């Protein structure tokens with residue numbers, strides 16, 4: 290059994306998450322050879338006969354596109370590993386800025402660069418948008434997470450290699466959270482840094498924008514368990530993926546309306562920076578953008594960024 294890990298536009302955190310299997314990595318390498326991974330070995334080109342390839346990162350430029358098509362041709366099974374690969378991830382947010390703005394900021398605008406620096410003209414050409422890998426090639430399995438948590442990877446990678454059945458929960462982050470719904474009175478949206486959440490009480494009921502109800506499980510609700518609202522890094526819940534009429538934004542409005550009896554229009558008025566608070570991990574997904582009720586197209590088009 291030969292396995293490979295390809296890197297596209299991402300931070301390599303998903304590959305490091307595979308190494309974070311700790312002792313379980315020994316079980317993996319007992320049953321399979323890792324024949325290609327630019328992050329963990331000095332190898333430049335994937336071999337031809339790969340059994341399972343994991344692809345991490347989104348498709349932002351022509352090089353990413355070429356690498357994705359090559360690994361698809363060379364692998365019998367292709368797995369999208371991590372939220373960048375599954376839904377575009379944080380790279381998708383780049384679509385709210387023009388290519389010129391991004392290059393100026395990266396090569397001239399940050400503290401560690403010289404404001405007289407040179408913007409290179411030899412880097413691979415940006416595509417007109419960010420793509421999730423499934424927008425471009427057939428994907429056999431999706432493992433979302435930024436990065437996927439060690440416990441979840443353990444449940445998936447070994448059975449994938451041995452051909453055993455994979456059994457996973459298909460619920461939302463709320464199903465893994467032990468916070469209880471508090472009494473909801475005079476609800477208003479709070480910014481994350483405002484106040485201190487009451488321990489043990491649902492963060493959404495306290496006014497914090499917790500995306501637990503609309504986010505796929507698998508992280509053990511690690512943020513709410515540490516007093517931090519979920520910001521959706523595991524990607525959308527299954528009902529959002531399956532149903533064209535369901536979207537992160539509209540389901541959150543509906544959930545808060547049910548909780549508070551405030552009219553949906555009034556709730557929507559309280560939302561701010563919707564790209565970052567609702568779609569921080571999904572803007573690069575054509576599937577998510579193509580939903581009629583999605584706000585993604587509107588957010589990208591603001592200011593003619595595409």
Ligand code: SF4
Nearest residue numbers: 299300302371373435
């Ligand atoms: S999903 Fe998260 S951890 Fe994985 S490559 Fe993207 S940014 Fe990095």
Ligand code: SF4
Nearest residue numbers: 463466491492499501
């Ligand atoms: S909304 Fe957030 S805090 Fe409330 S139950 Fe769901 S995950 Fe927990």
Ligand code: SF4
Nearest residue numbers: 508512519520522523
């Ligand atoms: S609670 Fe939400 S943001 Fe935190 S790790 Fe889980 S899915 Fe990601």
